Amino acid sequence: MTRLIVAAGGGGDAVAAAMLDAALYGNERPAVILTYAWDRLLIDPVPGPRGPANFTGLRPLTRSVQAVPADARPVAPAGSTLPRLAAELPHTFVLIDPHHGAEGITRQLEELIQQLAPESIDLLDVGGDILARGDEPTLRSPLADALTLAACCQVNARVRLLVAGPGLDGELPADDLRDRMGPPVLMLTAEHVEPVGSVLEWHPSEATAMLAATARGVRGLCVVRDAGLPVPLTDEGPTVHEADLDDALNRNELARALLVTETLDEAEQRSREICGHSEIDYERDKASRLGSRPERKLDPDAALRQLDEFEAEARDRGITHTTFRRITEALGLGGKQRQDLRALLLSSRPEQYQAPLWHISS
Incomplete structure (x- = not known):
């Protein structure tokens, strides 16, 4: 017997799923985590999610489902955090392939459920x-969550919908979510973070x-x-709430429209029609802009001067913290410089590091 956690929105939700698994169930039998390989452009310069054809070394579990072991590799120029997650965490990470739409993800779920006979199935979204x-x-990135919601609502098994950190994805304010969730089922603590503490030192997820x-x-x-959105860090941040799966589907117009989709292109078009945009279009536009910009070398003195300017502007807006991803983008650096920049800041101003965020001193 095992547990299955579906990470609703991408790489960051997979890390949160590992944290939640340890917090709710302990560490004796780590869950299987079904997740997208959909890292943002700092990690993966190719827009959109990766499918099985974008990896070598995947391990078949069922006809439609493949696990991502530690020795799997993304096919260049694509990138992925999943093999490193598999190397550093005890969980089995299984690849969601959205290229066959919600019907394909539903088929993957049904095969996994038949193969694993999980004792529980949780659908986890960070932010809400x-x-x-x-x-x-x-709303900036609804497609991934809507696809997993549509798929989970179609399987013949009980799926519990969990929302961690209401409002922390910077999309829907926590106040707008309160009447859409039940009371907290868990309050995360520093102890619950420890199993993924080392991962948070390098993983780019902001939420x-x-x-x-x-x-x-x-x-x-x-x-x-990149939009510089401010997100409140409050006592509500570490809460995990259960929400009604059917209510979520009835409310989510995009998820309902995706129920019978058979391709990712079709799902994108539904998103354009209902939400006015596709987040993959946004990634395509941004990748095009970044691709035409020469790669800058990290100049430590110039970076620290730019950081001072960034922090001064942020303080004027009442900002107290930021992410290393945001600093990297604000300084005009690319993904290859992110870890070098992080090392520079931690060595030069270690007192400002409030793991895994950067504190903007007053």
Whole structure:
């Protein structure tokens, strides 16, 4: 017997799933985590999610499902955090392939359930945009969550929908989510973060980084991603809530429209029609801009001067924290410089590191 956790939205949700698994169930029998290989452009320069054809070394589990072991490798130029997650965490990471739409993900789920006979199935979303209607102006990345929601609602098994860190993805404010969730089922603590602590030192997920930081007691206002969105870090940050799966589907117009999709292109078109955009189009546009920009070398002195300017502007807006991803983008650096920049900041100003966030001193 095992447990199955479906990471609703991508790499960060997979890390949160490992954290949640240890917090809810302990470490004796790590869960199987079904997740997208969908890392943002700092890690994967190719827009959109990766499928099985984008990896070597996958391990077949069923006809439609393949696990990503530690020795799997993304096919260049694609990138993925999943093999490193598999190397550092005891969980089995299984690849969601969205290229056959919600019907394909449903088929994957049904095969996994038949193969594993899991004692529990949790669908986990960090932030709560899985509870969106689809027309909210702040909604930026609804497609992945809507696809997994549509698929989970079609399997012949009980699936529990969990939302961790309401509002922490910077899309739907926590206030807008309160009437869409039940009371907290878990309050994450610093102890719950420890199993994924080393992963958070390199993984680029901002929402899961803020989830971990709030579990460790960090409070304030954090600025994230390329739009510079401010996200409150409050006592609600480390909470995990259960939400009704059917209610979520009935509310989520995009998820309902995706139920019978058979290709990712078809799912994208539904997103354009309902939400006014596809997040993969956004990634395509951004990748095109980044691709035409020469790669900059990291100049330590110039980077620290730029950081001072960035922090001064952030302080004027009441910002107290930021992510290393946001700093990397604000300084005009690429993914290859992110870890070098992080090492520079930790060595030069270690007192500002409130793991895994950067504290903007007053």
